[in-house]
Amino acid sequence: MSGTYLGMPPFPAAAREAVRDEVLRGNLRRATHTIRDKRARAVAELADWDRLRAAGKAVKDHTLRHLDHYLLQLEEAVTAAGGTVHWAADADEANRIVTELVRATGEREVVKVKSMATQEIGLNEALEAAGIAAYETDLAELIVQLGHDRPSHILVPAIHRNRAEIRDIFRAEMGDWGRPAPASLGDDPRELAEAARLHLREKFLRAKVAVSGANFMVAETGTMVVLESEGNGRMCLTLPETLISVVGIEKVVPTFRDLEIFLQTLPRSSTAERMNPYTTMWTGVTDGDGPAAFHLVLLDNGRTDTLADETGRQALRCIRCSACLNVCPVYERAGGHAYGSVYPGPIGAILSPQLRGTGSEIDASLPYASTLCGACYEVCPVAIDIPEVLVHLRERVAQGGPVTRDGIRVTLRPADGHTAERAAMRAARLLLDHPGALRAGERLLARARRLAPRRLPGAGRAWTDSRELPTVAAQSFRDWWARERSTPR
Amino acid sequence: MSGKDRILGRIRRALPDGPSPDGPSTEIPRDYLHAHGVRTPAERVDLLAAHLTEYRAVVHRADGEELPALLTRLLAERGARSVLVPPGLPPQWLPAEGPTRVPDRETSTPYELDRVDSVVTGCALAVAETGTIVLDGGPDQGRRRITLIPDHHICVIRVPDQVVDSVPQALPLLDPTRPLTWISGPSATSDIELDRVEGVHGPRRLDVILLAAAPGTQ
Numbered sequence: 001m002s003g004t005y006l007g008m009p010p011f012p013a014a015a016r017e018a019v020r021d022e023v024l025r026g027n028l029r030r031a032t033h034t035i036r037d038k039r040a041r042a043v044a045e046l047a048d049w050d051r052l053r054a055a056g057k058a059v060k061d062h063t064l065r066h067l068d069h070y071l072l073q074l075e076e077a078v079t080a081a082g083g084t085v086h087w088a089a090d091a092d093e094a095n096r097i098v099t100e101l102v103r104a105t106g107e108r109e110v111v112k113v114k115s116m117a118t119q120e121i122g123l124n125e126a127l128e129a130a131g132i133a134a135y136e137t138d139l140a141e142l143i144v145q146l147g148h149d150r151p152s153h154i155l156v157p158a159i160h161r162n163r164a165e166i167r168d169i170f171r172a173e174m175g176d177w178g179r180p181a182p183a184s185l186g187d188d189p190r191e192l193a194e195a196a197r198l199h200l201r202e203k204f205l206r207a208k209v210a211v212s213g214a215n216f217m218v219a220e221t222g223t224m225v226v227l228e229s230e231g232n233g234r235m236c237l238t239l240p241e242t243l244i245s246v247v248g249i250e251k252v253v254p255t256f257r258d259l260e261i262f263l264q265t266l267p268r269s270s271t272a273e274r275m276n277p278y279t280t281m282w283t284g285v286t287d288g289d290g291p292a293a294f295h296l297v298l299l300d301n302g303r304t305d306t307l308a309d310e311t312g313r314q315a316l317r318c319i320r321c322s323a324c325l326n327v328c329p330v331y332e333r334a335g336g337h338a339y340g341s342v343y344p345g346p347i348g349a350i351l352s353p354q355l356r357g358t359g360s361e362i363d364a365s366l367p368y369a370s371t372l373c374g375a376c377y378e379v380c381p382v383a384i385d386i387p388e389v390l391v392h393l394r395e396r397v398a399q400g401g402p403v404t405r406d407g408i409r410v411t412l413r414p415a416d417g418h419t420a421e422r423a424a425m426r427a428a429r430l431l432l433d434h435p436g437a438l439r440a441g442e443r444l445l446a447r448a449r450r451l452a453p454r455r456l457p458g459a460g461r462a463w464t465d466s467r468e469l470p471t472v473a474a475q476s477f478r479d480w481w482a483r484e485r486s487t488p489r
Numbered sequence: 490m491s492g493k494d495r496i497l498g499r500i501r502r503a504l505p506d507g508p509s510p511d512g513p514s515t516e517i518p519r520d521y522l523h524a525h526g527v528r529t530p531a532e533r534v535d536l537l538a539a540h541l542t543e544y545r546a547v548v549h550r551a552d553g554e555e556l557p558a559l560l561t562r563l564l565a566e567r568g569a570r571s572v573l574v575p576p577g578l579p580p581q582w583l584p585a586e587g588p589t590r591v592p593d594r595e596t597s598t599p600y601e602l603d604r605v606d607s608v609v610t611g612c613a614l615a616v617a618e619t620g621t622i623v624l625d626g627g628p629d630q631g632r633r634r635i636t637l638i639p640d641h642h643i644c645v646i647r648v649p650d651q652v653v654d655s656v657p658q659a660l661p662l663l664d665p666t667r668p669l670t671w672i673s674g675p676s677a678t679s680d681i682e683l684d685r686v687e688g689v690h691g692p693r694r695l696d697v698i699l700l701a702a703a704p705g706t707q
C-alpha cells in the first residue's frame with residue numbers, strides 16, 4: 001500500500017506530538033462532540049435503527065461470502081451499460097491503469113472527487129509523476145491539498161484546521177494553482193467557501209477528465225452511487241467527457257433495493273442528516289447526459305487478504321461513515337494524523353494493519369491504539385465489532401500465526417516479545433497520560449462489560465507472554481496502570 | 490495472469506468454505522420499516538415541506554393557475570434574466586413574458602450554462618421523510634448539469650401524487666438505468682469549523698413549489 005505516509009512515526013510517537021498541539025485538540029474536541037450529539041438525534045428518529053443495522057451487516061456479509069459472483073455480475077452490468085471495467089490487484093496496477101486512461105485522452109489535468117481509495121493508493125502522486133495534475137475539488141480536500149497537508153478525518157479531512165489557518169492557506173496558495181484568492185479575503189466561512197467556489201469553478205468548467213471513488217456499486221444493475229454535500233461530486237461526475245472511478249471491491253452490493261438500507265443509515269451516521277444534500281447514481285453512460293466514456297477500476301490492494309481472515313474480514317463491511325472516529329476517546333486526543341494512514345480512528349486501527357500487514361512499527365502499534373471501550377462498535381451502522389478485531393490483531397502481532405499476504409498463505413513469526421510489549425505500552429502510555437481519554441473509555445467499558453471476558457484476557461496475553469505481568473482482566477485498566485507505574489522499570 | 494484472474498483466485502482461496510453463489514440476496518433480514526409512520530396524503534406533503542425547509546430549501550405552494558405568477562415572482566426576486574428550460578416542461582407553467590428561455594441542448598458548453606441565472610424543472614418523485622427530491626433526467630427535468638451549474642433551481646413537485654413517505658418506497662419507483670440525482674436541500678458544506686455554509690458548487694438557492702391541481706381541474 002503505497003499510501004503509507006513514509007517516514008511517519010508510529011502511532012504512539014505521532015499521537016504524543018498531536019496531544020501537545022492545543023489548537024488541534026480544541027478543534028477536534030468541538031468537532032467530534034458536535035457531530036456525535038447530532039448523530040445520536042438523527043439515529044433516534046428511526047424506530048427501526050437496529051433492524052436497519054442488522055440488515056446492513058447481513059447484506060455486506062452476504063456480499064463478501066459471494067464476492068467473486070457479485071463482482072462478475074457487476075462487470076457484466078457495467079459493460080452492458082457502455083462502461084469499461086478494469087481490475088487492479090494492487091496500488092501500482094491501479095495507478096498504472098488510471099495514468100494510461102488519462103494519457104489516452106491527451107489531457108494533462110484531472111478533477112477529483114474526494115475518495116479514500118485513491119488516497120490509499122497514492123494516485124495523485126502517481127499522476128504527478130506522470131506529468132498529470134490532479135485537483136481535489138472537495139472543499140476540505142482542497143484545504144488539505146493547498147496546505148501541503150494530510151487529511152485527518154474521513155468525513156471532514158481538514159477538521160484540524162481553523163478558519164484563520166484556512167484563510168492563510170487560501171491567500172498563500174490558490175494563486176499557484178489557478179484563480180487566486182481575493183487579496184482582502186477574511187476568515188468568515190462564507191467568504192472562504194465563496195473563494196473556493198470561484199477557484200474551483202474555473203477547473204470544473206474546463207475539465208475533460210474526472211476521477212472519483214464510489215460509496216456503493218450495484219451488481220444487479222451496474223449502478224454506481226456517490227453521496228456528497230457540496231456539488232463538487234456532481235460537477236466531476238457529469239461535466240467531463242471521461243470519468244474514471246476507482247473503487248474497492250468491497251463496495252459492491254447485490255441489488256438496487258439494498259440501497260434502501262444504506263441510504264438511510266449512511267447519512268445519519270456520518271453527517272447526522274436525514275439525507276445528504278446530493279446523491280448521484282449512474283449506470284454506464286447515458287446518451288447526451290454526462291461523460292461519454294466511463295471506466296471502473298476495481299481495486300483489491302489487500303482487501304482479499306483481509307477477506308481471508310475470518311475475524312478480520314468484518315472490517316470490509318465498513319461504509320466509511322466516520323461515526324466511530326467521533327466517539328473514540330483515543331481519536332479525540334490523538335487526531336487523525338497519528339494513525340499514519342488514510343484510514344484514521346478505530347476503523348483505521350483495524351483496517352490499515354490488515355490492508356498493509358503488521359510489518360511496520362506503526363502498523364504493529366495500531367491495534368493497541370484503543371481503550372477497547374466498545375463505543376465504536378455501538379455506533380457502527382454495519383455493526384463491525386472493532387474491539388474484537390483489535391484484540392485479534394494484537395494476538396497476531398504478539399504471537400504470530402497464519403495470515404494471507406498478496407494472496408499467499410504465510411505464517412507470521414511472533415513479534416519479538418519486547419517489540420510487542422513496547423507497542424502496547426507506548427499506546428497505553430498515551431491514554432494514561434491523558435486521564436480524560438481513559439475515563440471516557442472506562443465509562444463505556446462498564447456498559448460494554450459483556451464484551452470484556454472474551455477480550456481482555458486476549459489483550460493481556462500480548463503482555464504476559466513476553467513478561468511476567470499480571471493479567472488485566474481482573475482489574476480496571478487504571479488500577480493496573482497505577483501499579484505498573486509505581487514499579488521501577 | 491491478469492489482475493482479474495488474480496483477484497478472483499484470491500477471493501476463492503479466501504472463501505474455501507463459501508457456499509456456491511446463489512444470486513439474489515435471499516438471506517437478508519428485511520424486517521425494517523417500509524415507512525416511519527402512517528400519514529394521509531396531506532400529512533405526507535406537509536412533512537416533505539417541513540423537512541425541505543429545515544434543510545434550507547424555500548417551499549411554496551400553488552395550483553396550476555397560480556403557478557406562472559409564482560414563477561414570475563421567484564425569477565424576478567433573483568433578478569434572473571435567463572432561465573433554463575428542459576424540453577418537456579409543461580409550457581403553461583411559465584409566464585408568456587419574462588426572462589429569456591434557454592433550451593437544454595446537448596451542444597451547449599458548461600461556460601454557456603454558467604451564464605444562465607435560473608433553471609426550472611419538474612421531478613421524478615419526492616421523499617417526505619428525508620426531504621428529498623429525485624430527478625431522473627425525464628423530459629421535464631433535462632440533463633443532470635442544468636440543475637447544477639446555474640445558481641438558482643426551482644423545482645416543481647406535483648402533490649400529492651409525486652410524494653412518497655420513505656426511501657424504501659422510492660427505490661422501486663425509480664429506473665436505475667437512468668441517471669438519478671437525489672437532492673436534499675441546496676448545496677452545503679460544513680468543512681470549515683463545522684459551520685454550515687450553503688452553496689459551494691451547486692445552486693445556492695433551491696425553491697420548491699408544491700403544485701396542487703387547480704380547483705375544478707384534476
Ligand code: SF4
Pocket residue numbers: 269317318319320321322323324325347376379380381382383384
Ligand atoms: S467502521 Fe463502522 S462506524 Fe467506523 S467508519 Fe466504518 S461503518 Fe462507520
